[in-house]
Amino acid sequence: MQFILNGKKVNAQAHPMKRLLDVLREDLGLTGTKEGCGEGECGACTVLINGKAVCSCLIPFAQVKGTKIKTIEGIHHPLQEAFAREGGAQCGICTPGFIMSALTLPANVSLKQMQISLSGNLCRCTGYMGIYRAVKKGLSTAGKKKLLRRKISTARKRALKK
């Protein structure tokens, strides 16, 4: 079965009812996606399918045919460093899930919006404040970087025109 995983086309074989979580971890060797509860409550298994956050423990493999999947292994984002620096991770089992969910939020996210959007991710260690700090910082850094890249590229285009 074909789909796109972290930007690369893959062709994988597994039972169509196997949980995406297990296919990722057991068949594809991507153990960054974690299992917490196995019942949709904790969000440790969150991945992005076509840009949307979903629990990979509740998805039959058959339903990802032709989709674009992103897992924590495919992410290079300021959120990762922000989680480390801001005390957003302690034991770390919830962290990949939180980062995947946070990736769907805007750069100028409010606390309220973070609380609502991350309510499907549970953390038993941090007490959440470190996580909210990390998400805010990571997303705003990413936003600034994006802005800078845009500025550089328009400046370059302008220079080339002259």
Next chain:
Amino acid sequence: MRTAISTLKLLEPNSLNQAFKIMESHPGITPMAGCTDLYVSLNFGTLRSTQFLNLWGLSDLKKIRIQGDLLSIGSLATYTQIIHSTPVKKWIPMLVQAAHSIGGMQIQNRGTIGGNIANGSPAGDTLPVLAAAEAVVILASSRGTRRVPFNSFYTGYRKTVMQQNELILSVEIPKLKGKQWFRKVGTRSAQAISKIVMAAVSRKNASGKNLRIGIGSVAPTVIRLYKTEEILAQTGDIAEAQKTLCSEIQPIDDLRSTAYYRKTVAANLLAEWWEKHLV
């Protein structure tokens, strides 16, 4: 995961017609939508079915559209779709509120309205909304289509009028006049199953008040509070209406709450709604 998946079989139709044919040739096969209920049971090892029918690819069932005087929501429409749909926001904002209150965003991205209806949990959060809106469920099989008023869809705890070979195609919502209201009480404000969930439509005009109240988690199925509605509309006596409400519902003690708590909160919600919207 407590279910051995090697024993399970999945059939994948390319079209609705093919899905109906498979249902005829595989009696008892379990339709599968967003799997946010099914895979929880699969994980617990409590699912008896071994044959499944994958509906997820049937994109016709995902459509939300206005057809004349009706809003039609495809059974496979997800909560995220409902939250962002302009027609739904205009037509039935209380359904948007209900969708917002379901799970976290991961569940909203996958859970479908058809799954909520078919699953038939008395705590299903869209169900009181559909009851108060007097929605109609469109069922279909290889033998044709039929329309069932939502308020006669359930026959008992997790029992419906659906036949083994039928699928839910869509749910239709008539134009709603008056004000809509939705309120859910759970253990926490996000990602919690309802202890009480209530939806209501109220219309005041020259000939009096027209009230419709749907309530969940207080009986084996979602119910309409017909008697309470009538007393409130006719007398406006909220104390009497609260008493009637308590006789109309049959809540139980379970792991989420107690019957006493549910009765008290249901009566309080009725008063809250009455004071905010109707006095």
